[in-house]
Amino acid sequence: MIPLLLAQMTEPRVMTDADFWRAIGIASTGLVIVFTALILISLFIASLPRLLEQVARIWPEVEESASHTSHPGSQVADNAAVVAAIGYVLHTEMQKQMAAERSHANKN
Amino acid sequence: MIPLLLAQMTEPRVMTDADFWRAIGIASTGLVIVFTALILISLFIASLPRLLEQVARIWPEVEESASHTSHPGSQVADNAAVVAAIGYVLHTEMQKQMAAERSHANKN
Amino acid sequence: MIPLLLAQMTEPRVMTDADFWRAIGIASTGLVIVFTALILISLFIASLPRLLEQVARIWPEVEESASHTSHPGSQVADNAAVVAAIGYVLHTEMQKQMAAERSHANKN
Amino acid sequence: MDTFTEFFGTTGFATMTWGNAIMIVIGIVFIMLAIMKDYEPLLLVPIGMGAIVGNIPTADDMGLSVYDSGSVLYYLYFGVSQGVYPPLIFLGIGAMTDFSTMLSNPKLVLLGAAAQVGVFLTFLGAIWLGFSFQEAGAIGIIGGADGPTAIFLAAKLAPSLLGAIAIAAYSYMALVPVIQPPIMRLLTTREERLIRMAPPRKVSKREKMIFPVVAFLISTLIAPGAVVLLGMMFFGNLLKESLVTDRLARTARSAMIDIVTILLGFSVGASTQAETFLTRQSLQIFGLGALSFAIATAGGVLFAKLMNLFLTEKINPLVGAAGVSAVPDSARVVQMVGQQEDPHNFLLMHAMAPNVAGVVGSAIAAGVLWSVLT
Amino acid sequence: MDTFTEFFGTTGFATMTWGNAIMIVIGIVFIMLAIMKDYEPLLLVPIGMGAIVGNIPTADDMGLSVYDSGSVLYYLYFGVSQGVYPPLIFLGIGAMTDFSTMLSNPKLVLLGAAAQVGVFLTFLGAIWLGFSFQEAGAIGIIGGADGPTAIFLAAKLAPSLLGAIAIAAYSYMALVPVIQPPIMRLLTTREERLIRMAPPRKVSKREKMIFPVVAFLISTLIAPGAVVLLGMMFFGNLLKESLVTDRLARTARSAMIDIVTILLGFSVGASTQAETFLTRQSLQIFGLGALSFAIATAGGVLFAKLMNLFLTEKINPLVGAAGVSAVPDSARVVQMVGQQEDPHNFLLMHAMAPNVAGVVGSAIAAGVLWSVLT
Amino acid sequence: MDTFTEFFGTTGFATMTWGNAIMIVIGIVFIMLAIMKDYEPLLLVPIGMGAIVGNIPTADDMGLSVYDSGSVLYYLYFGVSQGVYPPLIFLGIGAMTDFSTMLSNPKLVLLGAAAQVGVFLTFLGAIWLGFSFQEAGAIGIIGGADGPTAIFLAAKLAPSLLGAIAIAAYSYMALVPVIQPPIMRLLTTREERLIRMAPPRKVSKREKMIFPVVAFLISTLIAPGAVVLLGMMFFGNLLKESLVTDRLARTARSAMIDIVTILLGFSVGASTQAETFLTRQSLQIFGLGALSFAIATAGGVLFAKLMNLFLTEKINPLVGAAGVSAVPDSARVVQMVGQQEDPHNFLLMHAMAPNVAGVVGSAIAAGVLWSVLT
Numbered sequence A, B, C: 001m002i003p004l005l006l007a008q009m010t011e012p013r014v015m016t017d018a019d020f021w022r023a024i025g026i027a028s029t030g031l032v033i034v035f036t037a038l039i040l041i042s043l044f045i046a047s048l049p050r051l052l053e054q055v056a057r058i059w060p061e062v063e064e065s066a067s068h069t070s071h072p073g074s075q076v077a078d079n080a081a082v083v084a085a086i087g088y089v090l091h092t093e094m095q096k097q098m099a100a101e102r103s104h105a106n107k108n
Numbered sequence D, E, F: 001m002d003t004f005t006e007f008f009g010t011t012g013f014a015t016m017t018w019g020n021a022i023m024i025v026i027g028i029v030f031i032m033l034a035i036m037k038d039y040e041p042l043l044l045v046p047i048g049m050g051a052i053v054g055n056i057p058t059a060d061d062m063g064l065s066v067y068d069s070g071s072v073l074y075y076l077y078f079g080v081s082q083g084v085y086p087p088l089i090f091l092g093i094g095a096m097t098d099f100s101t102m103l104s105n106p107k108l109v110l111l112g113a114a115a116q117v118g119v120f121l122t123f124l125g126a127i128w129l130g131f132s133f134q135e136a137g138a139i140g141i142i143g144g145a146d147g148p149t150a151i152f153l154a155a156k157l158a159p160s161l162l163g164a165i166a167i168a169a170y171s172y173m174a175l176v177p178v179i180q181p182p183i184m185r186l187l188t189t190r191e192e193r194l195i196r197m198a199p200p201r202k203v204s205k206r207e208k209m210i211f212p213v214v215a216f217l218i219s220t221l222i223a224p225g226a227v228v229l230l231g232m233m234f235f236g237n238l239l240k241e242s243l244v245t246d247r248l249a250r251t252a253r254s255a256m257i258d259i260v261t262i263l264l265g266f267s268v269g270a271s272t273q274a275e276t277f278l279t280r281q282s283l284q285i286f287g288l289g290a291l292s293f294a295i296a297t298a299g300g301v302l303f304a305k306l307m308n309l310f311l312t313e314k315i316n317p318l319v320g321a322a323g324v325s326a327v328p329d330s331a332r333v334v335q336m337v338g339q340q341e342d343p344h345n346f347l348l349m350h351a352m353a354p355n356v357a358g359v360v361g362s363a364i365a366a367g368v369l370w371s372v373l374t
């Protein structure tokens, strides 16, 4: 039905031979490229587990989860954590010396 | 007070008759347009319940809430749900064959 | 090591006297400006508590927390609250007259 | 020491003008009003800080201001000068507005039209004061009590007055709780203020879904100039009411509107540089703006009284004052004034209907003015 | 009354064309499909409302449309016309995609390549119908079943057809549950549809971290034209899988993609003005697009059957249909069709592998077409 | 097969240079450092991936790079090249920074000034190496240890060096835990490192509200060139501390800064194309940058020791090292080095004061350099 519909609406142009072969060339090249790329990705993925096994001998995977503990870095994200930490220390320290604090502020 | 303030700051310009009538025309047309639009909206709103009653006979409203159950569609939003579903299936299936899994990974 | 590295890679240009003094001038001015600004900020901060004590006599700090209670204002942020309030009133009022409601809708 | 002299010549101490100082003080006052009185803080804080930033004197050849093509502030102000931010704000407003009260009170929609009398009378007043037709249109819309609409129209019709118009609009929106109550009391009797209204009926989901599309078609077929503002507002509302695009509606009314609000407020503030802002015209615009708000309030209240002549179920005329928009402040003012007479009279939900209708009304008014004056 | 006549001449009632009316109805249909059938609502609602807004007739000299330089819609459409929005959408898609199923099923990646046969055959068909090479490339990519990719390539190769191509791509993506099942049933036997596949293995965190970088290098060294789309997608995925940039990944897949989706959908919709959209070319594009989807589906299914000739662990050929992309709709269709034969056969997870591979595949196809045709 | 040859000529395999390969490896190293060492991952991951994407060789006539006007990456890079992203990042930083520790330790503010000696000595060094005055200014600011400030000034004074300066700045910020400790130990005695400081006092809400406005006025009246960066930072802080604009502050420090960080990092990375990046100048910039960090650290530490000559309540001179900015990494380094001598000495809160003062200090330094050198 759709090809019919298309045929009704249009009169296919008279194509030159050069155009015809160029179009075929582009389409086939394109399909070859897509397959090449995805076959290579597929092969890479298939070999990845073995590859990582080799790597894991030198460099055990445990380290990864360690990178999660808060370590120097992450300027923006950790600001809040730092501030919270400061807040906590401030709070506990403050309670010990509520009295001393006022005089300190005035002296300043 | 405000008109006084305005009068003090300014000397009203000498307006041509044409300008005067054009200004009046714009202002009155504008007000008419605004009223027309909002009256039509008001009439539409007033007739909406009866209109929907007619529609509801052909097409009962229950359907609406059904559209909320996860149905094909929603490429972006539901990705997470799909992934979660996959994750769940993976998880349960995985537990059954933890042993088999390792050998499969190596074989690959 | 780093200066050595730099020296190896480059031959310092022959600088004119004017350039030399201009550079020194910019660097020293810059440092003076930075210090001036931060010293003034530091002095301001140091005097802030006493300053606020004076202010607090005229204008006690309690008021601040009062500004948190929902008061006229905040067009965008409070819309949700208003809508929620409306929703609540609607809901309670509605329940009282569920029966009357239907006929009202039809009459409209 | 040449460098020092050269540098000192570029500092604010050397180049500060009285005008800059005044504007900085105004900026601080805006911030204080926002913090201490909670008047429209989401707008007054950004505008106030913007005004402070925009009035720090800088060397001309550094080209730092919103008016210097290629500067950072120029790019942030671009969304103002080209009228891009206001429709995006409207998108977010649409995505957070519940039109239920309006849908259940179709009569009250007319009050949102009546309040636009403020727009058109102020337009005439501005022409009488010597402003051009285009400038007068942009000034009149201050009476629409809707910041984004005022900025949008000013950007299109009178870019040189944009700063003053925006500041006037937001100032008076912030001052709604101060401006409206005396006018409302003056024009109503105690009996009128005591009128209670029947609670609104419940609105179905379908009504809410259909409304944005049809209301958009009606208003923009009549006033095509409103297509951008109302298109965005009803689009946002459709995202909310369609129920299938909830994540988009949520972003439109949170992160997206917040980002645009920050950029709009700050860059509008930064555009109020003393040399372009402190002019006789700005004072006139402030005067006309106050007049405009007063007329709009009166228009809404008086039209409600007029409608009561024909209605059996009377409207509390206080509700008419909410027709000016300034959502939701003027609706709250209605509630407050009503409760001063009768603490058990809840007018808020009724006032929301003319309140949102007033937004549509001023967008249409802006569309008409833009069409006719372009 | 001159003003009134003048104004009336600018209203939609005076200037509405049949074309505009048709487009407005189409917009309403899109919204209804989204709401009632839940077909791709995040795209159909914005596009539908955009189509309504874009077809309100306005005076030409107001310059309101996406094609009028300096208008608000022009700026919103800029991200479409310059191809900026699609890569940002890909960023968000990358940040929400879990490539686990693909990593555990490397063979199934090929099905995502096979489905691209739809792209290239349609390219030939479009040339045969008289479109230029560049136009044909942009039309062919509809078969990639990926909206952002189609918009991106159309913006680069055939800007004048962008509206039609975008609408066709999204329409057919929405109609995947209607288009695909008959083709899938036609090309498979009941025995094939009953094939069960072994559950995928668990994928380690390291695999998921390394994958986006290496897959990006492989695909773009081969097809450098895909560098922007795939760069953004794999960047988004790296933000997700690196585990140290979680806050960026979260924003990329929520507020950021939502904002871009709103602007892209709405402005693409608004670009479908009747006078530029209702043409014979658009109809041809819709015809070719349907063909393209059908061929792509068939390509995936048949290639799976071909692979089965060489494999001992057979693939259920239904899974091949998911190679067209249209994530995750076509994967769900596979699940649905599979369950109609055997309610206990869970193909969804297997179908996700060709599904995401299809996205990569069509981005590469777009890159190739762009490189060769520029 | 002509098409194939034609296409192959456009693939990365045909056109890859050694320079590209080196840059891709550098990109991968950045990502690995971020993941494995958690060094500034929010910047190193985007920059690393950007560097990979920017060094995939593409045909020149496709115009895909950040330097090709009209390309997607060009638009994303626009916010870098025009200096728009850095102030928006500063907005978010302001909205997340708590200045309490600085307000309670006014003396420590001076350490943030002292560290700027690194900026100005490096400026002299760069001139000595043959860079122009403008280039030298942009290179010097690397010592400010603040990425957005460095990018902003480089965009204004030396656009051609922007990539190298940005990469150097972020690299050394990431390496703060490696660079600073030896210098800190070298310049202090064990007794000094053991000094304990009195806990800071509590700061009232009013102090925090007033601070951003007054600090902005003081710093930009003295250095008007800092008006954009500091305007945005103190605006963000006011949104946070005013308590009435919390929703804006929340968006500024979440969705908004995330979006800008993604775009800034990625496009800065993509600007490091081998042919513009791998030059002798870049190596010199890296050398000068390292020097700059070292001098800044020494400056802060030595100035603290100088201050101790006049103070009765001694400052732990380690705290001086936090004056370089690199918030909050250098403050953490101070804490860490202090605890190596005395595990019960908590310097973190004290180090935060010079740390944030250092941000203000380098923005002022940037403003001065910009004013004088434009």
Ligand code: NA
Pocket: D143, D144, D145, D146, D323, D324, D325, D326, D358, D359, D360, D361, D362, D363
């Ligand atoms: Na209004």
Ligand code: NA
Pocket: E143, E144, E145, E146, E323, E324, E325, E326, E358, E359, E360, E361, E362, E363
């Ligand atoms: Na595809």
Ligand code: NA
Pocket: F143, F144, F145, F146, F323, F324, F325, F326, F358, F359, F360, F361, F362, F363
């Ligand atoms: Na610094």
